[in-house]
Amino acid sequence: MSAPQAVEVGCQQVAGAGTRLSARGVGSCLVVSVWDRARREGGLAHLPLPRRPDPGAPAERFVDSGLELLLERLRAQGSRLENLEVHAVGAAEILRRPGEPGVRTPLASSNIAALEVTLERLRLTLAGADVGGDRARNVLFEIETGTLSVTTL
């Protein structure tokens, strides 16, 4: 089997069966996978920021516009909404001050909130999720089977 293709921060990729896509070192970012169970195609988006501030900003960087773009790309290739399975991974809070409850940035929780709003707007539900917590994750998406594997250190 060929090596996984890395999907870097702020990027997304759509691929067919036989391809594996990965996102490594996922902390406060959200990684969203969309799998077409009928066509055995799918895509992975590595989204660092919650909401697109203006239409000039690159859509791939934001949870709201990035998820919408990924769906558009799959639909342009012939996917139907009812065949799509969406999973979300990430949004961990990993930097802290010893002995204090606060976290460095509300980015992780903002990303989760943006995902919830976007899913509602697009009338989608998650087939599964592993979000939040305080550990970074590696994500591997096998498009042949739609399997999403998540590991931590």
Next chain:
Amino acid sequence: MNECSRMREYASIGAGHAATAIARLVQRVVIMRPARCRRLELAEIAASLYPPDTCIAAVFVDLGGKAGGQAGLLIEREAVGSLLRELVGSELRATLDPLQLSALSELGNIALSAAASAWADLQSSTVLPSVPWVGFDMAGALLLEAVHEHLHEVPIWLMDATLEDRESRLGARFLWVPTR
């Protein structure tokens, strides 16, 4: 001297003082390699210093005053184990206990405060480091979270300098990400 050269020089001064502070604490010679200066796009940040899922400890401070941005001390896993044995006499496991976390936070605080103090002297003004943030996890995730406020304004400038010792027990990097 262009902008990159100026920032690299500035980072080297900070890294040199951080290295001296660490050397005093661990009582051995710490060698600093010359700082690098790079301009990084969003997709390049996470893997800019280590493969993004490399386990490291990271201590970051936000810099108030003219310097601005964030300064950090990144310590490779093997060096974390060695330092914790020396500093608190305990072994490294999958996660850090509160005492270990505090020890690394204090090590980073001492090193990064030395850098901030040197920068303040250099520009005859105040450079105030915040209380440090600390994490022990994947390098790419730690780095992105540390510089999150710059992510809307990529590319970013990133300066780093390698810190090591002759016994190969210290593998670390000093880091500075200035405000644009």
